[in-house]
Amino acid sequence: MKFSFKLLLCTFFVLAAAMGFSGYYFVNYVFQTSLEREAGQALDESSILGFAFETAALSVPAKYNVLQDQTVEQIATQLEAGNRSSGRLLRLSDEEGRTLYASEGFAPDGSLLSQTGEGMRAWQAVQAGEKYYIHTVGTISALNRALYLETLRDVSEVFSERQLGFRVYRRVTVLVLAAGAGIMLLISSWLTKPIRQLTRATKRMAAGEYGYRAKKVSEDELGQLTVDFNRMAGSLEEKVEELEAQIQDREDFVAAFAHELKTPLTSIIGYADLLRSRQLEEEKQILSANYIYTEGKRLEAMSLRLLELIVTRRHEAELTEVPVEAFFSWLQEMFATREKMGLDVSWEAGRVKAENGLIKTVLLNLVDNACKASEPGGRIEVTGQRCEGGYRFCVKDYGVGIPREEQKKILGAFYMVDKSRARSKNGAGLGLALCEEILRLHQSRLEIESAPGAGSSFSFVLQEVSE
Numbered sequence: 001m002k003f004s005f006k007l008l009l010c011t012f013f014v015l016a017a018a019m020g021f022s023g024y025y026f027v028n029y030v031f032q033t034s035l036e037r038e039a040g041q042a043l044d045e046s047s048i049l050g051f052a053f054e055t056a057a058l059s060v061p062a063k064y065n066v067l068q069d070q071t072v073e074q075i076a077t078q079l080e081a082g083n084r085s086s087g088r089l090l091r092l093s094d095e096e097g098r099t100l101y102a103s104e105g106f107a108p109d110g111s112l113l114s115q116t117g118e119g120m121r122a123w124q125a126v127q128a129g130e131k132y133y134i135h136t137v138g139t140i141s142a143l144n145r146a147l148y149l150e151t152l153r154d155v156s157e158v159f160s161e162r163q164l165g166f167r168v169y170r171r172v173t174v175l176v177l178a179a180g181a182g183i184m185l186l187i188s189s190w191l192t193k194p195i196r197q198l199t200r201a202t203k204r205m206a207a208g209e210y211g212y213r214a215k216k217v218s219e220d221e222l223g224q225l226t227v228d229f230n231r232m233a234g235s236l237e238e239k240v241e242e243l244e245a246q247i248q249d250r251e252d253f254v255a256a257f258a259h260e261l262k263t264p265l266t267s268i269i270g271y272a273d274l275l276r277s278r279q280l281e282e283e284k285q286i287l288s289a290n291y292i293y294t295e296g297k298r299l300e301a302m303s304l305r306l307l308e309l310i311v312t313r314r315h316e317a318e319l320t321e322v323p324v325e326a327f328f329s330w331l332q333e334m335f336a337t338r339e340k341m342g343l344d345v346s347w348e349a350g351r352v353k354a355e356n357g358l359i360k361t362v363l364l365n366l367v368d369n370a371c372k373a374s375e376p377g378g379r380i381e382v383t384g385q386r387c388e389g390g391y392r393f394c395v396k397d398y399g400v401g402i403p404r405e406e407q408k409k410i411l412g413a414f415y416m417v418d419k420s421r422a423r424s425k426n427g428a429g430l431g432l433a434l435c436e437e438i439l440r441l442h443q444s445r446l447e448i449e450s451a452p453g454a455g456s457s458f459s460f461v462l463q464e465v466s467e
């Protein structure tokens with residue numbers, strides 16, 4: 001069942017119960033008040049009748065010192081005749097409850113009379129046929145006798161007014177409920193609008209429309225829920241985009257890897273086929289075997305690099321405090337034997353947070369790339385200095401340089417600016433990707449400044465530790 005419908009039903013039942021109860025209470029209250037007023041009047045009339053009876057009894061001849069039953073009847077008949085127009089009925093009974101006189105049609109039994117003692121007055125509402133009466137009992141004392149005077153006052157109108165009240169109230173209730181249901185339908189549909197918006201947004205998102213946002217239509221808790229939902233949808237969208245980018249990266253990686261594998265393998269298979277299918281001259285034999293060897297070596301280097309990259313991606317760096325001297329002195333020693341190189345290493349003392357072996361790999365790759373990009377003996381500067389935010393390592397060469405549009409791409413796996421030049425130097429486009437991975441573990445990244453023909457500088461900043 002829809003939430004708006006539930007809301008409507010609940011309100012409908014509450015309204016129906018409230019209207020029913022209040023209507024019943026109101027009509028009954030009016031009825032009770034009217035009935036009590038009528039009873040008051042009936043009692044007053046009974047008193048007046050009693051007084052008239054006692055007055056009439058005073059004029060009875062003195063020879064009777066006790067009021068005779070016959071006289072009672074006579075006085076009662078006169079009293080009734082005098083009041084016929086009022087429609088009131090009366091009954092007179094003696095001390096034992098014996099009826100001395102009763103108007104025609106005086107129906108009630110003697111139950112009220114039996115409950116009433118001398119000097120007391122009482123009343124009750126009674127039904128006779130289709131009519132309703134106020135039945136009163138009062139006492140009269142006349143000529144040494146105590147008599148009971150009962151009257152009946154017709155109050156059928158009060159009862160039929162009550163019936164009419166109920167009927168009118170029932171109609172009003174039905175009308176109010178019908179109008180209320182219509183209004184509540186509008187209100188519940190207005191109240192549940194934000195929920196409908198959210199449901200629509202959820203469905204669209206489930207169908208893959210991650211950019212869809214629910215419209216905020218109120219400023220209340222549901223409005224806040226819409227804002228929170230949209231915020232959640234935003235971060236979900238970001239995550240999905242991130243995952244999609246990762247999947248794309250992986251696919252590109254595999255495609256590039258397959259491509260890089262194919263080139264050396266084609267050469268190896270081709271030369272091996274030549275060797276086995278033909279009797280070649282010794283010189284060609286050596287040349288073919290040489291190709292197979294160098295391409296095999298390239299494959300070996302590539303697989304080692306790849307392995308290194310994969311291991312690094314899964315690696316959790318254990319950063320320790322390392323004096324920067326450990327890197328720069330090591331570099332100097334590494335390249336000291338290569339006489340043709342103009343490697344210039346200079347650094348400012350300092351300590352950084354790093355995993356020693358990994359940062360050495362980065363520096364080695366950068367210097368190696370600088371060598372490949374430079375003419376033999378070309379000048380390469382490796383510098384280290386404190387900077388804002390840490391300690392900066394920089395490897396600068398004056399070699400071929402990199403075009404601006406290629407600078408971002410070279411950080412991706414298997415990307416080479418000049419493929420044949422890179423392959424001829426055993427490159428596979430994995431070195432810088434590996435450097436990026438290592439620096440990511442150190443919360444850092446490579447910054448490239450380069451211009452074609454003018455050389456390049458690759459730098460990165462590590463967190464410095466105060467001495």
Ligand code: ADP
Pocket residue numbers: 365369370373397399400401402410415416417418422426427428429430431432433456
């Ligand atoms: P590899 O050196 O194995 O080819 P890298 O990922 O280290 O792979 O480098 C990717 C490409 O970036 C290289 O093929 C080269 O074209 C370019 N490159 C890297 N360093 C330099 C540099 N210092 N000067 C010019 N080009 C460079």
